[in-house]
Amino acid sequence: MIIGNIEHLELIPYLPNKLKHAIETVKKEVNDNTENGRYTIDGDDVFYMVSETLSRTQEEGKYEYHAKYIDIQIVLSGQEGMAVSTLPPHSEVIEDKLINGDIAFVKAPVEETMFVMQPKDFVIFYPKEVHKPLCIVGGKAEKIRKVVVKVAID
Secondary structure: OEEEEOOOHHHOOOOOHHHHHHHHHHHHHOOOOOOOEEEEEEOOOEEEEEEEEEOEOOOOOOEEEOOOEEEEEEEEEOOEEEEEEOOOOOOOEEEEEHHHHOEEEEOOOOOOEEEEEOOOEEEEEOOOOEEEEEEOEOOEOOEEEEEEEEEEOO
16 A cells, blocks of 8 residues: 655655556546546556545445555545555455456454545555545545546556
């Protein structure tokens, strides 16, 4: 997992070029007028989705991980709570959609860490890194506008 801000990529000199390019493309192409939907950078190898979703309680959220794609989640507006776990995701898979959707939902880990993402913050999840996005911050649900970039593992 790597956390940063799209305005300060220079603070992460070890960021792989492919991931840096994807973030810079989103930074250049996405604005307040960009409609929700899927956009292509490099076919099915690198693409992104713009969405607006209401945040949810910890209990409503589900832990997930991916196998084929790196996930780059970028907050455009709102505050998004992100729960993560450093424990392996293989304890108990609740729903396996890895083959057709590159996502598996797992039982909530015993240990978790929550952090808050502000507009222009991003987090990169590598395959099998467990995370629960769109968590409520401050006790009240709010609309989160974000971009999720998918980068295929070479």
